[in-house]
Amino acid sequence: xxxxxxxxxxxxxxxxxxxxxxxxxxxxxxxxxxxxxxxxxxxxxxxxxxxxxxxxxxxxxxxxxxxxxxxxxxxxxxxxxxxxxxxxxxxxxxxxxxxxxxxxxxxxxxxxxxxxxxxxxxxxxxxxxxxxxxxxxxxxxxxxxxxxxxxxxxxxxxxxxxxxxxxxxxxxxxxxxxxxxxxxxxxxxxxxxxxxxxxxxxxxxxxxxxxxxxxxxxxxxxxxxxxxxxxxxxxxxxxxxxxxxxxxxxxxxxxxxxxxxxxxxxxxxxxxxxxxxxxxxxxxxxxxxxxxxxxxxxxxxxxxxxxxxxxxxxxxxxxxxxxxxxxxxxxxxxxxxxxxxxxxxxxxxxxxxxxxxxxxxxxxxxxxxxxxxxxxxxxxxxxxxxxxxxxxxxxxxxxxxxxxxxxxxxxxxxxxxxxxxxxxxxxxxxxxxxxxxxxxxxxxxxxx
Numbered sequence: 001x002x003x004x005x006x007x008x009x010x011x012x013x014x015x016x017x018x019x020x021x022x023x024x025x026x027x028x029x030x031x032x033x034x035x036x037x038x039x040x041x042x043x044x045x046x047x048x049x050x051x052x053x054x055x056x057x058x059x060x061x062x063x064x065x066x067x068x069x070x071x072x073x074x075x076x077x078x079x080x081x082x083x084x085x086x087x088x089x090x091x092x093x094x095x096x097x098x099x100x101x102x103x104x105x106x107x108x109x110x111x112x113x114x115x116x117x118x119x120x121x122x123x124x125x126x127x128x129x130x131x132x133x134x135x136x137x138x139x140x141x142x143x144x145x146x147x148x149x150x151x152x153x154x155x156x157x158x159x160x161x162x163x164x165x166x167x168x169x170x171x172x173x174x175x176x177x178x179x180x181x182x183x184x185x186x187x188x189x190x191x192x193x194x195x196x197x198x199x200x201x202x203x204x205x206x207x208x209x210x211x212x213x214x215x216x217x218x219x220x221x222x223x224x225x226x227x228x229x230x231x232x233x234x235x236x237x238x239x240x241x242x243x244x245x246x247x248x249x250x251x252x253x254x255x256x257x258x259x260x261x262x263x264x265x266x267x268x269x270x271x272x273x274x275x276x277x278x279x280x281x282x283x284x285x286x287x288x289x290x291x292x293x294x295x296x297x298x299x300x301x302x303x304x305x306x307x308x309x310x311x312x313x314x315x316x317x318x319x320x321x322x323x324x325x326x327x328x329x330x331x332x333x334x335x336x337x338x339x340x341x342x343x344x345x346x347x348x349x350x351x352x353x354x355x356x357x358x359x360x361x362x363x364x365x366x367x368x369x370x371x372x373x374x375x376x377x378x379x380x381x382x383x384x385x386x387x388x389x390x391x392x393x394x395x396x397x398x399x400x401x402x403x404x405x406x407x408x409x410x411x412x413x414x415x416x417x418x419x420x421x422x423x424x425x426x427x428x429x430x431x432x433x434x435x436x437x438x439x440x441x442x443x444x445x446x447x448x
Contacts, residue, residue: 031366032286032344034069034098034236034277049074056102056236063104067236070097092246094269100238104279118220125216133167133209140201144194152180153191157198171202234279240290241272248297249326250335251305258307262326267295267337286346295337296378299413300327340373340381353391362390362401380412390436400437407432 034056054069074093138158145154164170177195179188246269249262273290302325309320329335345367353359365387373379390401406427408414414422 031364032275032277032288032346033284033348034067034238034275034286054098065102066099067102067238068097068099070095071242092244094242094244096240096242096244096271098238098240098275100236100275102234102236104234105232115220115223118216118223122216122220125212133205134161136205137161137167137170137198137202140198140205144197144201149187150190150194153194167202168206171199171206174199174202232279232281234277236277236279238275239273240275240288242270244269246295246297249324251303251326251328252330258305262305262324265335267297269293269295273342282350284346284348286344286348288342288344290342291339292342293337293339294379296335297327299378300329300333300335302327336375336378338373338375338379340379341371343367343369343371359391359393362388362392364388364390364403377416380416382408382410382412384408386432388436400435403434403436405432405434406430 034054050071050073052069052071054067056067056069072093072095074091138161141154141157141161145151145157160173161167161170164173174195177191179191183191246267248265248267250265251261252263253261255261269292271290271292273288273292275286275288275290278285305324305326307322307324309322311318311320327335347365349363351361351363353361366385368384368386370379370382373381384405384407386403386405388401388403390399392399407430409427411424411430414424
């Protein structure tokens, strides 16, 4: 559909990491654009599941109103390799939210409600027409193949209809119909007459279906054109915050018994910040700035320890073996929790892939920066840049895409290492390519 209103709405399809795992994202799952509507996100690469809801869809059309949202997620910090490897699981859970205000020039609610009803009718039509036309064509076959002498034709045509890719393909293939060899001339005439009647009735049924689709599409397009006469804008200013928990084991030193060497540790993260979204037709600009408490777990090397216990009885020995995943730490490589600030900047463009806007593409260049680290020797200030490409179908429930990112542009983390250990690479050798997908609750036709 030629629907810039849908483009405007869909341009709000991502929550920042302190809010949710959104569709458009960098390699850390961070962004600055709010995701409109309820969602369920499954990220296989990061072994992460996220559920979020908000009231943003209720604010479209209002000149001013309060907006809110919450998000809960759980993941394995070690990623999918931790689940399929040697038992390395670092559980992480978090709960985050936002509250803010939405300001826009507003589209009259009556007009917006009319569009919602037309879109709902279109969705119902898509769901019902296929079933309805199938039943109508079945009735046509039955009505035109009455009698025992046409029983075989009736059974064959009902089977052909069931196996056809679409009703249209079935009707088109009737022109190639030929009676079986050995069929009498009288039966052949009856079969030919029945096929002609089925073809005529079938084409009439499909023409009626197309007519209904065209009528609703025209109504929707007229409403959209009426809405599009105004240059819609929307600004959202919000306060975000949240907390999380990550559990893991540290090994400061090896003790006896060995089990005493592992220290269960829980990192309680927190964040608070401000963000803003600026919507102009099919473009949205997002920016967020927040205080974050992070740890340096990603800079420590995880190890798998094998503990063997030997029991001896007479001339027999029994050896029991267990594996423990933990992070060795020392004075040179300590575990630390460090406050810092993060800045995210996104631009999201929504592009049509066909004339009717059934298939669309989101293009999302972004910048993510860590600034004002309180310990630059452990977590240095750094900048990452990237671009994501995400596809969605208007009436579908799944969105997916790919992003390309150059993390840590200045290679600040690598430069913390001794000079002899540094591996400074050209930018093209450090580009990260990632996949992401998102399921909605309902469909995008419902949401918009």
